[in-house]
Amino acid sequence: MSALAVGLTVNGRARAVLVDGRTTLLEALRENLGLTGAKRGCNQGVCGACTVLLDGRPVRGCLTLAAACEGAEVTTVEGLAPAGALNPVQQAIVEAGAVQCGFCTPGIVMSATALLRERPGASLEEVRQGLSGNLCRCSGYRGIVEAVHRAAAGAKATGGKA
Amino acid sequence: MTGFRRPSTVAEAVGLLAADAEARALAGGATLVAMMNADLVAPSALVSLAGIAALRRTETLPDGSVRLGAMRRHAENAVMDLAPGPDVVRRAAARIANPVVRNMGTIGGSVAFADPGADYPAALVAAGAAVEIAGPSGDRAVAAEDFFVDWYTTALGPGEIVTGVVLPPGGAGARSAYDKLVRVSGDFAIVSVAAVARLERGAVAGLRVAVGGCGPRPVRVAEAERALLGGGLDGPAAAALGAAIAEAADPPDDVRGSAAYRRRVIPGLVARALAACAAPLEHAA
Numbered sequence: 062m063s064a065l066a067v068g069l070t071v072n073g074r075a076r077a078v079l080v081d082g083r084t085t086l087l088e089a090l091r092e093n094l095g096l097t098g099a100k101r102g103c104n105q106g107v108c109g110a111c112t113v114l115l116d117g118r119p120v121r122g123c124l125t126l127a128a129a130c131e132g133a134e135v136t137t138v139e140g141l142a143p144a145g146a147l148n149p150v151q152q153a154i155v156e157a158g159a160v161q162c163g164f165c166t167p168g169i170v171m172s173a174t175a176l177l178r179e180r181p182g183a184s185l186e187e188v189r190q191g192l193s194g195n196l197c198r199c200s201g202y203r204g205i206v207e208a209v210h211r212a213a214a215g216a217k218a219t220g221g222k223a
Numbered sequence: 224m225t226g227f228r229r230p231s232t233v234a235e236a237v238g239l240l241a242a243d244a245e246a247r248a249l250a251g252g253a254t255l256v257a258m259m260n261a262d263l264v265a266p267s268a269l270v271s272l273a274g275i276a277a278l279r280r281t282e283t284l285p286d287g288s289v290r291l292g293a294m295r296r297h298a299e300n301a302v303m304d305l306a307p308g309p310d311v312v313r314r315a316a317a318r319i320a321n322p323v324v325r326n327m328g329t330i331g332g333s334v335a336f337a338d339p340g341a342d343y344p345a346a347l348v349a350a351g352a353a354v355e356i357a358g359p360s361g362d363r364a365v366a367a368e369d370f371f372v373d374w375y376t377t378a379l380g381p382g383e384i385v386t387g388v389v390l391p392p393g394g395a396g397a398r399s400a401y402d403k404l405v406r407v408s409g410d411f412a413i414v415s416v417a418a419v420a421r422l423e424r425g426a427v428a429g430l431r432v433a434v435g436g437c438g439p440r441p442v443r444v445a446e447a448e449r450a451l452l453g454g455g456l457d458g459p460a461a462a463a464l465g466a467a468i469a470e471a472a473d474p475p476d477d478v479r480g481s482a483a484y485r486r487r488v489i490p491g492l493v494a495r496a497l498a499a500c501a502a503p504l505e506h507a508a
Binding site for chain 2: 172
């Protein structure tokens, strides 16, 4: 039973969804809007696979209620670059081969993109801190951290336009 | 069908909660939504506090106390400008979970949930803070020490919400330290220690130490604190304080550590927090 109409902007496009009060933003994105980039891992806010940007801030899609997003601007991994293109974090991850099973990758990309917008030129330690809420169960952290650190060096050079 | 309401005033929120015993106040969602996802709770309606501007406000009161609105997020609290002493709350906020969760969770939500392994409870007790409450029968304030009652149980009554916390000034020569022993960065504490000391010409003029994660509520032993007055933050009285807190603690045996282990590490962590308070300001932990 869905009864609440919520209007929000997703990846730059005005959308409307019909949800229950307890429907999460993650469910609304995946089930109502067909945006399956954000993943449902633990559904407890621990793993970070569902990380999306809400009004520019990284949040857990699984802990955010869709009904609370009226008027909000949501960015998912699908909206970081035009179709067929990659943002600098995505590009760096591809170049470093920092993907194993790939389930955590969209959440990593969102956390890293938010980090580099706030701290272009982030140090290795800042990258580790910034990604500390994203679990990679393949344990491929070294490649991920190196890739994001490399993207940070590029972001610094271009003034943070990640 | 779960309802969703977004009141714009505290009075409206309290009215909605008082009218429906199965409705729940929603702050940042970091805990409540996780519990709903796990089917541990099924509120009839959610009363979002996000639209209440008064709950985001921070102000300095005439007596120098700082009032933090309940809806301030951990990420904001982790970088706020607080004087030495009350800044123990900033130190605690910076150790909560990870950057993304700190963007969501709020001090009011965390305090109202009262997880004994969370970071704020011990810090608020050490700071001598008060918790401000609004409810159907009016507003009141409760000392943090009395607010945390039992496991996940607070002084909040039906229909009441936390509206803010008030941190008294630390005074001249105040110092604070916050540390927690964790398995991985950002986890709930195995043991946490919050300490606020006031030093006058090197001697202890005031001290509050609270330990978290080691019982239903933060553990504090005021008599043992008093034994340090007039002396330094080390020596036999300091060691006795750590031992007294370990003795008073009622730690859980769980996946993070056994009760015996927790008791074993408390004195060392207390000594470390006291040493951090004694260190020159720029080196305080």
